[in-house]
Amino acid sequence: MAELRCEGIAKSYRGRAVLTDVDLDVPAGTLTAILGASGSGKTTLLRVIMGFVEADAGRVTVGGDMVADAGRVHLASDKRAIGYVAQEGALFPHLSAGGNVGFGLARSQRKRGARIGEALELVGLDESYAARPAHELSGGEQRRVALARALAPRPRIVLLDEPFSGLDAALRSETREAVLHAVREEGTTALLVTHDQAEALSMGREVAVLREGRLAQQATPGILYRAPADADIARFVGEANLLAGQADSGGVDCALGRLTVVGPEPDGPVEVLIRPEQIRMSPTLDADATDGQAVTATVLDYVYYGPDTVVTLSVDEPARTIVKARTSDQRAPAPGEAVELAVAGPVVVFPAQAADPRLEPLGQIGRPLAGDLQIQAT
């Protein structure tokens, strides 16, 4: 059942539409991520849910209770029982960590302090932190205290607005785990807003992609990554090779040979989505031995990330087709080396159309991925 439901949310500022007809369901007890580039309207959506701004149209229900119905109902933010973790934490600088965590509790509960200690423990901080002044905490500790503060009064939902921005990679993954643990432990429904596709894929039970104020796709991370709704989303959620191809029943012909298709199978010209880790490289045998059947390519360049290496390849036939392959082999082929390519698993195809630059592609060909990127297929 959806704990939080947004129906037909629309909002525009000075005639410019920021949100258009957004329907969003956040299942109870899980973490859902909203993924969108900057300016996609994700923060506005969050502010509508919180009640900080009033939508032009649409309804918001929390646990079945109407909290906003444009033009008719607008429950004040403090009556919605929705927890909120602002960017950078936004701790009250004049209070201690404990004062922050207890802020939303009833006076008697605040005095006893039991719930404060409990909430701090939930985010992996021990009780001694309660006395520390908020402005003396480190960046990671501030985010944790902000989450503890939001969870302490046991809200029905907690909204997290880019909760890890500005943290360095190691601290980020540590804080990420602390957040996941706390939210799961409490069984709180959570909605996380982020522009970082790795963060969305690794943390969300479901991921909703927001594009230009519209909900482009809401799916589990695995489906979103392997079977995105269009080429645009494919590029947005991870590195993607998109090759021109010709589809017919049962397969598609493209620069990497004939491949099997999963999902919708349109006939005619298509774009073929091949993830870099689907491309397998092996040393070329004798040119004669391949009978011209295998796809051969020449290594142009590679980028070493540690756990894996991304290799840029130029396919020999048809010429000038550039693809990227990701390999966990520590001995990646050197530039100039000839390799044979094979594609593992079925691929997804989209009806061919002009490239759509609407989304800022995070993992597009030619750009290295964010430092701590780790794509999890679930």
Next chain:
Amino acid sequence: MAIASALAYAASHYTPGLYDSIVLLVLAEAMLFVPFSVVAVCFTLNQIEPALEDSARSLGVGRLGAFARVTAPLSRPGMAAAGVLVFAFVLGDLGTAQVLLPPGLYTLGTEFQANSSTVAFAAAAPFAAVLVALSMLAAFVLMSRFGRVRALGSA
């Protein structure tokens, strides 16, 4: 000086009771220096992140509560600074005092001026010393409190 003269004129015509009373002087000083304190207070209010009030609201605290528990305590240093600033200004404001001071009363400034203009430097010196001391105190208070958020501990 202009405001003081205008006030003196207006008071003597419309509210004879106020003329020659300390109330008029206080009123004049307030008119002169309130703008400075407003600027100082506005500055601190602008420094307070809107996300803090949003967070307070999300924790079930109403608009008034958010002001009382977040905005007001955070703007306290700014208020104090504004007070000290105005204190220092009033201390140094000779003109208004000369025009509006009721007979028989004097300020540090008028007394220093009266003595030093009659070349009674020895008599003027103590007033000058007190003036300098008070100004330094004001400057010290300003510098130690302003622009820094103090930890007040959990309320």
